[in-house]
């Protein structure tokens with residue numbers, strides 16, 4: 274999926290303390306569900322560290338950046354800007370359009386925290402609602418990415434991981450990936 278044009282996620286706003294987990298989860302969700310990088314406000318350094326730590330252990334590639342110029346990131350984006358908001362067009366009505374545009378063009382997905390200024394709505398090429406009900410930036414991002422990639426992100430392979438979870442019906446199995454990327458039984462640890 275990484276030969277496709279870039280998918281970046283911009284976390285618009287961060288209240289230290291109150292938003293720490295949410296901002297971290299925006300980053301982790303962006304990573305797990307197929308985005309190439311997340312851009313966080315510069316007061317979210319702790320979230321950056323956590324997402325980088327997870328990428329170091331569970332694999333990448335995935336980039337994490339801080340910015341002190343959220344509006345400039347949106348204004349200067351060379352591609353399509355999708356702002357996720359409960360007030361937007363229904364995701365099921367625009368997803369096909371967005372997928373087509375993405376075949377040729379990088380996408381910046383903007384998710385808010387506290388109130389998002391109207392300027393963002395105006396600059397966005399698409400304001401998209403994952404339902405028109407209030408919920409969470411993490412939930413909205415997850416559903417949108419899954420629609421964007423049409424589920425392909427679920428089969429993604431991870432590079433340079435120092436551990437890999439082997440899916441099990443019951444219990445936990447974590448292994449060290451072998452040189453060929455395959456797990457070896459000798460490496461297996463239960464309950465890691």
Ligand SMILES: C[S@@+](CC[C@H](N)C(=O)[O-])C[C@H]1O[C@@H](n2cnc3c(N)ncnc32)[C@H](O)[C@@H]1O
Pocket residue numbers: 356357358359360383384385386387388389401402403404405406407408409410411413414
């Ligand atoms: C807790 S909401 C607060 C939004 C705030 N009331 C405003 O007007 O911008 C935080 C973020 O979650 C996302 N969000 C919440 N509900 C959504 C929905 N139904 N569809 C898409 N995104 C949603 C948006 O990105 C929003 O900025």
